[in-house]
Amino acid sequence: MIEVRGVHKSFGHHEVLKGIDLTVEAGSVTVVLGPSGSGKSTLLRVLNHLEKVDRGHVRVDGSLIGYRQVGDRLYELRERQVLKQRAAIGFVFQTFNLFPHLTALENIVEAPISALGRSRADATARALELLDRVGLADKAAAYPRQLSGGQQQRVAIARALALDPKLVLFDEPTSALDPELVGEVLDVLRDLAGSGTTMIVVTHEIGFAREVADRIVFLDDGRLIEQGTPTELLDSPKHDRTRAFLAKVLV
Secondary structure, rough: OOEEEEEEEEOOOOEEEEHHHHHHHOEEEEEOOOOOOOOOOHHHHHOOOOOOOOOEEEEEEEEOOOEEEEEEEEEOOOHHHHHHHHHHHEOOOOOOOOOOOOOOHHHHHHHHHHHHHHHHHHHHHHHHHHHHOOOOOHHHOOOHOOOOOOHHHHHHHHHHHHHOOOEEEOOOOOOOOOOOOOOHHHHHHHHHHHOOOEEEEEEOOHHHHHOOOEEEEEEEEEEEEEEOOHHHHHOOOOOOHHHHHHHHOOO
């Protein structure tokens, strides 16, 4: 499903990703753990070409993301072609990023119409189904300012799903929430995981990772240090750096 090979990414003189290799199977849930500054969010952003890689490549379903290959050379795609690829890769941000002047329903409806050419009637019907799925059927007419943080994030998840993506990326989806609202968002993620949606989730929620992940990946200083099943990585980590990280977050 997803193949990341030799990916490097720098911002100025600071190298954030230092040769990442990762394979993610279709229908699986991969949780990415690591300390702040380890490259987790940047990794997600290169997966849908929000950040251009300096070296290496990303493939989703066999297709290069952001580039086309001619012989041994890669050529960057036009923005219109990149946007088409992004429509197949949902992205849920830390801070919701809802349009404040649009209702919950309108926030979900716009992308399928503009990106996929769906009729407003079809997009609206699908948006209402998704709002019901995330437990917000009664909030279709509410504006973001009228919603709690947890509700806004659930609308953002519904918006990502409205494009029927092959893959959904979650960048610390609960980090901006008050503690009592975290559970309602994690419940939606559990439902998605159970439905076979391919997901990559950057999170600090270790209990969620243990319960839902098929694989856990640990990043540190731009490198993939270790990966394995939740039992392997959380209970019997092999690398000293992984053990030191878990010793701090599992207290």
